[in-house]
Amino acid sequence: MATVALAELAGSTSLFERLGDDIARSIGTQWVGTLSKIFGRQHGQLVKVLGDGLFVVFQEEGDAPTACIRAQNHPHEQQI
Numbered sequence: 001m002a003t004v005a006l007a008e009l010a011g012s013t014s015l016f017e018r019l020g021d022d023i024a025r026s027i028g029t030q031w032v033g034t035l036s037k038i039f040g041r042q043h044g045q046l047v048k049v050l051g052d053g054l055f056v057v058f059q060e061e062g063d064a065p066t067a068c069i070r071a072q073n074h075p076h077e078q079q080i
């Protein structure tokens with residue numbers, strides 16, 4: 001059974017307000033790239049990127065929780 005995961009960059013609106021469009025867009029692009037790699041390592045297929053959100057499908061149901069935990073624990077997290 002396939003499993004769907006949705007991910008969104010929390011606080012992106014305030015990020016754009018504080019840092020401006022160019023810097024915030026760069027951070028968002030890096031975030032999408034990082035999560036795409038993490039999800040891909042767990043066999044996730046990126047279906048769609050909408051702004052600061054990702055829609056990913058995993059064919060093996062156990063892969064989605066593992067990928068999400070790895071994304072949450074990624075050392076790149078920092079307060080901006």
